[in-house]
Amino acid sequence: DAGVIQSPRHEVTEMGQEVTLRCKPISGHNSLFWYRQTMMRGLELLIYFNNNVPIDDSGMPEDRFSAKMPNASFSTLKIQPSEPRDSAVYFCASSPVSYEQYFGPGTRLTVT
């Protein structure tokens, strides 16, 4: 199995631009999670989907952030407009019926 796939691996963009991060979960996993990690705040859950349905988006920082999961094999996290404080590593993770989560390699976002 290829594991969780994320793209791009690195993204550098200017403030105000739209950023779209992509994730392909492990086949057969029915839950998908988006996290953000910074030195200051550690690993924070942004949003979580179960069977493609958003269950908890209370971690999404503000309206500039949105996430979709149109089917079981694809999800996007969009930031529009991006700001320098959005600079972080964004991880996608997927989970089977049990509680373990398997993380993708992350997208390192830098907003200048």
Add this chain to the structure above:
Amino acid sequence: RKEVEQDPGPFNVPEGATVAFNCTYSNSASQSFFWYRQDCRKEPKLLMSVYSSGNEDGRFTAQLNRASQYISLLIRDSKLSDSATYLCVVNNRSSGSARQLTFGSGTQLTVLP
């Protein structure tokens, strides 16, 4: 109070040493517990689940004390390759979603030659 608390370290130990990490959690309803390991500039990876009776995987031993809401990880005969940040992770049953995990901030370990 944080939901999951860990000593951030850093722990610097010589190769071959035994090192123990501790973690406390605040939600008594939590039911699933894990240790994850994160290497520098990499994603967190599941190291082991933690079971009520305690469990061992090679040089790694995990223990759970539900009464004290305390989890531990013991690493014996530490190797240079054990150098990483170790994250204590708890399933937060009080959240709207039983699948949601809460991650501690991690304990940094450096094994020195």
